[in-house]
Amino acid sequence: MEELMIELNNITKFYRKRNKVIKVINKVDLKFKDDEILCLVGESGSGKTTLGKIIAGLIEPTEGEIKYNGKLLKQMGSKEAKEIRRAIQMIHQDPFASLNPVRSVYQTLSTPLLYYNIVKGEKETKKKVLELLEVVDLTPAEDFIYKYPHQLSGGQRQRVAIARALTVNPKFIVADEPVSMVDASIKASIINTLKRIRKEFKVGFLFITHDLALARLFGGDGKLGVMYTGRIVEYGFTDDIIGNPKHPYTITLLSAVPEPDPAVTRAKKRVKLRSDDIPRLDSLPDGCHFHPRCPLFIEGKCDKLLPELRAIHSRHYVACFVEDAERKILEMTREND
Amino acid sequence: MATKHIIVDDLSVEYLGATKKIYALQHVSLDINRGESIALVGESGCGKSTLGVSFINLLPLNSRITSGTIKFISNSKEIDIFKTPTSELQKLRWSKIVMMAQGALNAFNPVMRIRDHFIDTAYSHGWKNKTEILNKARYLLKRVHLDSERVLSSFPHELSGGMRQRVLLSLGLLLNPEVVILDEPTTALDILTQRNIIELLKELKKEFNFTLIFITHDLSLAAELADRVAVMYAGKAVEVGDVYDIFATPYHPYTAGLITSTPKLRGESTEVTSIPGSPPNLSEIFKGCPFYERCPLRSNVCINSQPKLTAVEEKDGHLVACHHASKNTLEHIKQGDWLSTIQ
Structure with a gap:
C-alpha cells in the first residue's frame, strides 16, 4: 500500500x-x-x-x-x-x-511480528524486538526484553505499548x-x-x-x-x-487552561459560561448543543437551529452562527470586571 | 512577618514491605505559615501524599515514623501531632485540620444522603442542633454554587464528579477548620470543572481564611493557586520558595527540569526538554544526592555528600538542596540537551 x-x-x-x-x-x-x-x-x-x-x-x-x-x-x-x-x-x-x-x-512484541510474517525464525524475531525497544528508548534493550508488565513503571509500559x-x-x-x-x-x-x-x-x-x-x-x-x-x-x-479560536467553546477551553507560569496564568481572562452543566447525551438540547452554556447565545436562533461546520476561510472550519466570537467574549469579560 | 502554623521538623517515615523497607520521607523540614497557600509538588512516589497524611497522623499501619516531629500551632498553643492521644486527635481532625485524600469525592457513603453526611460529621464533633447544622450546610452549599435543597436530599451517585468535589469542599468547611489539606484536588476532573474548582478555592480561601496545603503533580495548578511551592523528590524537599521565585528562577535542576518539561499553550517554543531516566528506588538510603542519576549538573561531590536544604544567597525564604544550585540553573537546563549529555 x-x-x-x-x-x-x-x-x-x-x-x-x-x-x-x-x-x-x-x-x-x-x-x-x-x-x-x-x-x-x-x-x-x-x-x-x-x-x-x-x-x-x-x-x-x-x-x-x-x-x-x-x-x-x-x-x-x-x-x-x-x-x-x-x-x-x-x-x-x-x-x-x-x-x-x-x-x-518479548511475547507481546513477537506475536504480531510472526502473525504478519514480518520476521522468520527466533533469531530474526529477537533482533527485531530489540530494535523496536531501542526505537522507543527502552535501553539497554536486553534488560527489558524478558520483563513482565508488573516489573515496569507506567512510562515504561506505555513505551512497550508504543513498540507494539x-x-x-x-x-x-x-x-x-x-x-x-x-x-x-x-x-x-x-x-x-x-x-x-x-x-x-x-x-x-x-x-x-x-x-x-x-x-x-x-x-x-x-x-x-x-x-x-x-x-x-x-x-x-x-x-x-x-492563536485565533472562533468557536465560543474553544475560546472557553483556552481561557480555562492553567499555565505553568504564575505571572501568565493569573493574568488570564476567564470566560464565564451561563451554565456549568454539560448536557446529558441522552437528552441533548435542541439547536446548538452548546447554547445553554454559551455566553453569546442568540435567542430564537441558537436554540432552534443546529449550526453546520462551515469554512470561515480556507482550512478553518467552525460550527457557530456568531461572527467574531473572540472579540465579543473579550468585551463581555471586560464588562464583568 | 508571617506566623507559623505547622512546623515539620526532620520528619522521616518508612513503610515496611514484605521483603524490604521503603524510605518514603527522609528528613523533611518545612514550615507552613498561617493563612498561606502552599503547594507540595512532585511525581508519584516522591512522598508528597505521605507528608499529607502525616499532618493528621493517619499513616497506614505498615508505616513507622523514624525521626522528627510535626507541631501544629492553634490558639498560640503548640500541639505535637505524634504525641497527641488518638482521642484528642479525633477531635482535631476535621474540626481544626481537614484532609481530603485523593479520590475522596468517591468516598461518600453510597447509601447515605448528602444531608446525613453533614449531620453525622457535625454530631461526631459535638454539635447537637440539627437545624443549626443544616442551616450551616445550606449556606456552605450555596457558597460553592450548588442548589442546596436538591443536593442535601441527593445520594452521592446522583451527583457528577465536579458536584461531589464541591460538596466535599463545603463538608470540609463545616467546622471552620484552620487548615485544609487537599490531595490532588483537580486530577481526574475535566478542564472546565477544574477551572471552576480553582476559582472556588480562591473565593473560599478569601472568605474563610484557612491555611491551604495542596498536593499536586501539576505545576500549572501550583502556579495558579499557591503562595509558596515545596518541590519534593525521592522523599525529600529539594526546593522551597515563593511561587514567583520558583517559576522565574528555580535553583534546583529538578525544579528547572519540571518547568521545561511542561508544555505551554502560548509562547514561542513547541519543544520541551525532558528529564532523562526515572525516579530512584526508595528502598535504599542515599549516600549522595538522590537526583544524581538524572542530573545534568552533577559532579563527584554529589556522589557521597547529601546536599542540605539551605537558603539561597540572593533571596530570603528560598531554600534549595543542591550542591550546584545557582540562579542560572534554568538557563543551563534550557541550553543543555539532557538526553545527549546523559547516557
Whole structure:
C-alpha cells in the first residue's frame, strides 16, 4: 500500500440503554491522509475516544461510512481488509490495562511480528524486538526484553505499548491519551519519542487528548479538531485555532487552561459560561448543543437551529452562527470586571 | 512577618514491605505559615501524599515514623501531632485540620444522603442542633454554587464528579477548620470543572481564611493557586520558595527540569526538554544526592555528600538542596540537551 486516505462520511454512533438513545457521535465528516497529524480535544464524554476507535476500525458506526482509500472495510476482500487493519494501529490510554500481564515484553512484541510474517525464525524475531525497544528508548534493550508488565513503571509500559503498535509497520497510529497516566517528567520524554517516531517512520497520528497545551506540543504543525457532545465544533490548523479560536467553546477551553507560569496564568481572562452543566447525551438540547452554556447565545436562533461546520476561510472550519466570537467574549469579560 | 502554623521538623517515615523497607520521607523540614497557600509538588512516589497524611497522623499501619516531629500551632498553643492521644486527635481532625485524600469525592457513603453526611460529621464533633447544622450546610452549599435543597436530599451517585468535589469542599468547611489539606484536588476532573474548582478555592480561601496545603503533580495548578511551592523528590524537599521565585528562577535542576518539561499553550517554543531516566528506588538510603542519576549538573561531590536544604544567597525564604544550585540553573537546563549529555 503506497498511501492511505481515510474518509469519514456522516459518522454517527448511538448506544441504546433501556428506552434511551445515547448519541455519542453525531454526524462527523473528516478526511485525512496517512501523513497528517490530527489532534482531537474535548472533555470526557465528547466522543473523542469513540471516534478514534471508529477510525481504527474497532467500533462500527451506527450510521454513515468510513472509507479507506475510497473503499468500505466490508467491500474489501479479506486480504485487503487485513492490510488496512495492519496499517492502522492504536495506543490505548491505560498501559496498566492494555498489556497482557502474563506475557513478557518479548511475547507481546513477537506475536504480531510472526502473525504478519514480518520476521522468520527466533533469531530474526529477537533482533527485531530489540530494535523496536531501542526505537522507543527502552535501553539497554536486553534488560527489558524478558520483563513482565508488573516489573515496569507506567512510562515504561506505555513505551512497550508504543513498540507494539510499531511492530507491524503501521501507516497511521491512533493514540488515545497516551501520556495522561504517566508522570510529568516522563510525559515530555514520551512525547519526544513519539515525535521522533513520526518523522523517522513517516507515520500519521490521530492524537486524542484533553490537554490543549499537549496537543500544541505534539501536533503544533498539524490539525486540530475540537469536539463537544459528539460533534466537531471547530477544525483547522492547530496554530490557527490556538492563536485565533472562533468557536465560543474553544475560546472557553483556552481561557480555562492553567499555565505553568504564575505571572501568565493569573493574568488570564476567564470566560464565564451561563451554565456549568454539560448536557446529558441522552437528552441533548435542541439547536446548538452548546447554547445553554454559551455566553453569546442568540435567542430564537441558537436554540432552534443546529449550526453546520462551515469554512470561515480556507482550512478553518467552525460550527457557530456568531461572527467574531473572540472579540465579543473579550468585551463581555471586560464588562464583568 | 508571617506566623507559623505547622512546623515539620526532620520528619522521616518508612513503610515496611514484605521483603524490604521503603524510605518514603527522609528528613523533611518545612514550615507552613498561617493563612498561606502552599503547594507540595512532585511525581508519584516522591512522598508528597505521605507528608499529607502525616499532618493528621493517619499513616497506614505498615508505616513507622523514624525521626522528627510535626507541631501544629492553634490558639498560640503548640500541639505535637505524634504525641497527641488518638482521642484528642479525633477531635482535631476535621474540626481544626481537614484532609481530603485523593479520590475522596468517591468516598461518600453510597447509601447515605448528602444531608446525613453533614449531620453525622457535625454530631461526631459535638454539635447537637440539627437545624443549626443544616442551616450551616445550606449556606456552605450555596457558597460553592450548588442548589442546596436538591443536593442535601441527593445520594452521592446522583451527583457528577465536579458536584461531589464541591460538596466535599463545603463538608470540609463545616467546622471552620484552620487548615485544609487537599490531595490532588483537580486530577481526574475535566478542564472546565477544574477551572471552576480553582476559582472556588480562591473565593473560599478569601472568605474563610484557612491555611491551604495542596498536593499536586501539576505545576500549572501550583502556579495558579499557591503562595509558596515545596518541590519534593525521592522523599525529600529539594526546593522551597515563593511561587514567583520558583517559576522565574528555580535553583534546583529538578525544579528547572519540571518547568521545561511542561508544555505551554502560548509562547514561542513547541519543544520541551525532558528529564532523562526515572525516579530512584526508595528502598535504599542515599549516600549522595538522590537526583544524581538524572542530573545534568552533577559532579563527584554529589556522589557521597547529601546536599542540605539551605537558603539561597540572593533571596530570603528560598531554600534549595543542591550542591550546584545557582540562579542560572534554568538557563543551563534550557541550553543543555539532557538526553545527549546523559547516557
